[in-house]
Amino acid sequence: MSVLIFADQHEGRIRKAAFEAVNYGAKLAAQTGVTATAVALGTCSDEDLKLLGNYGAVKVLHDPNQLLDQFDPSVYAKALLQAADGENAQIIIFSHNFNGKAIAPLISAKLKAGWVAGALALPDNSDGFVVKKSVFSGKAFARVKVLSDKKIISVNPNSFPVEKSGNQAEVTAFNANVQESDFRIKVKSTETLSGSVPLPEADIIVSGGRGLKGPENWGMIEDLAKALGAATACSRPVADAGWRPHHEHVGQTGITVRPNLYIAVGISGAIQHLAGVNGSKNIVVINKDPEAPFFKAADYGIVGDAFEVVPKLTAAVKAFKEKQH
Ligand SMILES: Cc1cc2nc3c(=O)[nH]c(=O)nc-3n(C[C@H](O)[C@H](O)[C@H](O)COP(=O)(O)OP(=O)(O)OC[C@H]3O[C@@H](n4cnc5c(N)ncnc54)[C@H](O)[C@@H]3O)c2cc1C
Incomplete structure (x- = not known):
C-alpha cells in the first residue's frame, strides 16, 4: 500500500x-x-x-x-x-x-x-x-x-x-x-517570460498599487524586487489600466500567492486584493495613509510616501547584501 x-x-x-x-x-x-x-x-x-x-x-x-x-x-x-x-x-x-x-x-x-x-x-x-x-x-x-x-x-x-x-x-x-x-489539447506554442520568477512559486514578492500613480514609476518596484531577488506583482486596477501585464494581477480575480514575504506598495488592501495574498508568511505594507485597511493585515507597516521609502529600502537591501559578500 x-x-x-x-x-x-x-x-x-x-x-x-x-x-x-x-x-x-x-x-x-x-x-x-x-x-x-x-x-x-x-x-x-x-x-x-x-x-x-x-x-x-x-x-x-x-x-x-x-x-x-x-x-x-x-x-x-x-x-x-x-x-x-x-x-x-x-x-x-x-x-x-x-x-x-x-x-x-x-x-x-x-x-x-x-x-x-x-x-x-x-x-x-x-x-x-x-x-x-x-x-x-x-x-x-x-x-x-x-x-x-x-x-x-x-x-x-x-x-x-x-x-x-x-x-x-x-x-x-x-x-x-x-x-x-x-490528448484533447495541443500546445501550439509557448512564450516564457524571461528573467521573472513565476508568481505562485516566488519566495518574495514586491507588489505595487494605484498609489504609484503611473507605469513610469514602476522602475523603483523593479529595483527593489531585483535587490531582493523577488518577483513583481500588482493590484487589479493597475493591470486593468494597462500599467502592468495581467499575469501580475493578484487577488480574488487574479493569482493567489503565498510567498514568505509580500511587500505591498501603494495598495489600499481591499478585501478582493487580500483574498489573494493573505496566505503570505510575512506582509510588509508601505502606504502614506495610516488608515489604509492593509495595515490591519500587515506584520510590518511603514506609513510614508512610497517615492521616498522604496528607494531608501532598496539602498538598504543593497548595502546589507554587499556587506554579506
Ligand atoms: C468583484 C471584484 C473583484 C476584484 N478583484 C480584485 C483582485 O483580484 N485584486 C485586486 O487587487 N483588486 C480587486 N478588486 C478591486 C479592489 O476592490 C480594489 O479596488 C483594488 O484592490 C484597489 O487597488 P489599489 O489598492 O491599487 O488602489 P487604491 O484603492 O486606489 O489604493 C491606492 C493606495 O495607495 C496609497 N497611496 C497613494 N499615494 C501613495 C504614495 N505616494 N505612497 C504610498 N502610498 C500611497 C493610498 O493611500 C491608497 O491606500 C476587485 C473588485 C471587485 C468588485
Whole structure:
C-alpha cells in the first residue's frame, strides 16, 4: 500500500510546491505505516528525481514518455490512475497549484474519492480522517472529514514546514499506457517570460498599487524586487489600466500567492486584493495613509510616501547584501 504523490515538473525540473507535497505525503505515509511513492511524468532531471528521496519519497515512479512533456489534465489523470492502481494507493496527494487543481477533480470523480482542496495541515485521525483547509479566500478555516475509502488531498503551497531526511529515493521506470490520441489539447506554442520568477512559486514578492500613480514609476518596484531577488506583482486596477501585464494581477480575480514575504506598495488592501495574498508568511505594507485597511493585515507597516521609502529600502537591501559578500 502507498500514499501516492504527484511530483509535478516544469521543463524537466520538479516544482518547489511538488517537493512540499512529497514531504506532506511522506509524513502521512509514516503516520499510517505505508510507503510514500512519488510519480513524475515526462522528461525530468535525474538529480531532481533522486532528490525526492530527501523530501521523504521512498520510491519514485518515473515515466519519461516525451508525450507527457505536454500537460493535459485528462492524460495525466489517466497515467496517475494507473500508478495509483499499481501501488494500491488509498491516498493521493497533489500540490494545490494550477496542475494539481486540474487533475485532482478528475481522479476524485473516477475513484469516487473525497477531495480536500487546499489542505493546510496533516490529517487528524483522532475522530475519522479530518483535514484542515482554508475557505472563503483564506478568511476562515474548515475541518473536513473525508468519508470515502480512497482520499485525495491537494496541499496549499508554502503552508507546511518541510523537513528533509537526507535519503535518496529508488527511481523505478513506469510506463503509463497513454497515446497521442488521448490528448484533447495541443500546445501550439509557448512564450516564457524571461528573467521573472513565476508568481505562485516566488519566495518574495514586491507588489505595487494605484498609489504609484503611473507605469513610469514602476522602475523603483523593479529595483527593489531585483535587490531582493523577488518577483513583481500588482493590484487589479493597475493591470486593468494597462500599467502592468495581467499575469501580475493578484487577488480574488487574479493569482493567489503565498510567498514568505509580500511587500505591498501603494495598495489600499481591499478585501478582493487580500483574498489573494493573505496566505503570505510575512506582509510588509508601505502606504502614506495610516488608515489604509492593509495595515490591519500587515506584520510590518511603514506609513510614508512610497517615492521616498522604496528607494531608501532598496539602498538598504543593497548595502546589507554587499556587506554579506
Ligand atoms: C468583484 C471584484 C473583484 C476584484 N478583484 C480584485 C483582485 O483580484 N485584486 C485586486 O487587487 N483588486 C480587486 N478588486 C478591486 C479592489 O476592490 C480594489 O479596488 C483594488 O484592490 C484597489 O487597488 P489599489 O489598492 O491599487 O488602489 P487604491 O484603492 O486606489 O489604493 C491606492 C493606495 O495607495 C496609497 N497611496 C497613494 N499615494 C501613495 C504614495 N505616494 N505612497 C504610498 N502610498 C500611497 C493610498 O493611500 C491608497 O491606500 C476587485 C473588485 C471587485 C468588485
